Amino acid sequence: DAKTTQPPSMDCAEGRAANLPCNHSTISGNEYVYWYRQIHSQGPQYIIHGLKNNETNEMASLIITEDRKSSTLILPHATLRDTAVYYCIVRVGGGATNKLIFGTGTLLAVQP
Amino acid sequence: NAGVMQNPRHLVRRRGQEARLRCSPMKGHSHVYWYRQLPEEGLKFMVYLQKENIIDESGMPKERFSAEFPKEGPSILRIQQVVRGDSAAYFCATNRGAPKETQYFGPGTRLLVL
Numbered sequence: 001d002a003k004t005t006q007p008p009s010m011d012c013a014e015g016r017a018a019n020l021p022c023n024h025s026t027i028s029g030n031e032y033v034y035w036y037r038q039i040h041s042q043g044p045q046y047i048i049h050g051l052k053n054n055e056t057n058e059m060a061s062l063i064i065t066e067d068r069k070s071s072t073l074i075l076p077h078a079t080l081r082d083t084a085v086y087y088c089i090v091r092v093g094g095g096a097t098n099k100l101i102f103g104t105g106t107l108l109a110v111q112p
Numbered sequence: 113n114a115g116v117m118q119n120p121r122h123l124v125r126r127r128g129q130e131a132r133l134r135c136s137p138m139k140g141h142s143h144v145y146w147y148r149q150l151p152e153e154g155l156k157f158m159v160y161l162q163k164e165n166i167i168d169e170s171g172m173p174k175e176r177f178s179a180e181f182p183k184e185g186p187s188i189l190r191i192q193q194v195v196r197g198d199s200a201a202y203f204c205a206t207n208r209g210a211p212k213e214t215q216y217f218g219p220g221t222r223l224l225v226l
Contacts, residue, residue: 034214043116043203043217044155087154098207099145099157099168100215 018075022088037084116218134186135204143209144187
């Protein structure tokens, strides 16, 4: 699975959009980009995933560049409860094992 | 996280004792993944099981750790003769196993070895 690079921390004002970047320059054509978050030692929570098209759900939007070497997770209106560590993960969709390889993530601190 | 159950949520053991951690998948899920998170670190994959089969145990320590997922009942991660370095949060995730399918995590078990 390809490695990802994320900034260690970011701040965001409550009510504003939070844009979390992720670099995955060695991503392969069959690898998906997944985002999870972990709120203060709780179990990781799935947010969104995509292959090459931009995706949106009730939690967030995922923007993947055309060359697929980077992506951005967008939380449109951050709240204090969005303070968490956000993990960007790339993995092959399927195969003998579907294990997730977590990096160190980005600690997003939403400020009042 | 809704639906994946783990128990106990907190477990305290003395060195040399055994720890048993249980994971009950979401309804309809038959694939279980165990991850360990040491203090101040990210999650690390340990083992991937289907019902009655270990598919990938590449992340399991070679000694003292074992996992099973019987035909009936929860998946169990067993740690024999625990040491202080085993203190960590242990998370399981489950899915139906189809390609590209998302894994959904439980709330974790926090193991403290005294």
